[in-house]
């Protein structure tokens with residue numbers, strides 16, 4: 216399917232690895248020029264070089280922490296006018312509801328709620344002025360069904376979801392579509408770190424931890440970054456113009472709900 220976005224320009228945050236990279240590659244395959252971001256310059260430059268040589272699109276790489284004000288300013292300055300924004304950042308650490316201090320909550324809210332909101336506030340005026348835009352926020356299945364050990368994620372991402380629900384409906388008439396993409400368990404470094412937590416907590420091997428978590432998913436496997444990216448690219452396409460303020464869950468059926 217032609218996604219109809221060849222020649223558009225996208226900022227994909229936190230995209231040297233994992234789900235962000237999957238989104239960047241799928242957009243590049245559709246002919247979109249990219250601004251990529253991550254904190255570590257080495258992996259970021261390697262990903263940028265791979266995408267340039269594989270898909271022949273223009274790629275600008277900006278090494279910066281997207282959750283900091285300075286980092287965002289550097290990324291946005293390099294990005295210039297963008298048609299597509301994919302927000303993403305690392306997730307908050309796991310723990311127990313009783314573990315977290317006010318500072319822990321502020322850090323999670325900064326990273327997973329206020330950072331994407333600031334990026335949207337920066338990008339939306341230009342999209343509205345040009346009459347076309349797509350925003351996809353990478354959030355988590357935890358906004359639909361809380362994950363007990365990820366209370367910081369449950370809290371911060373639900374706040375972002377509320378902001379998007381209201382804002383998406385205010386900008387839709389301008390040709391700008393904002394939606395969220397909710398990963399369940401995917402095969403990335405983040406999954407390895409969560410498997411490590413399960414393995415340590417239960418005194419089992421990494422393979423056993425993975426098999427146990429795969430057993431909780433009706434598809435009986437982890438999702439891939441390529442599948443995730445393909446869905447993101449569709450949500451950024453010309454075909455998704457009637458999708459407004461939605462929360463698209465990719466979790467292999469793990470959340471047991473009718474709607």
Ligand code: NAP
Pocket residue numbers: 228229230231232233234235252253254255256258279280281282303304305306307353354355356398399400401402403404405406
């Ligand atoms: P990942 O494999 O660990 O990749 C994270 C990417 O983001 C890397 O490129 C990393 O590069 C970059 N990054 C992290 N923090 C950053 C920051 N502050 N500023 C800029 N770049 C940053 O993670 P993932 O699995 O793709 O997950 C992406 C998001 O989806 C996370 O928020 C995660 O919590 C959420 N999620 C993932 C899953 C899953 O199963 N994978 C499930 C639910 C939710 P640097 O480290 O070099 O910055």
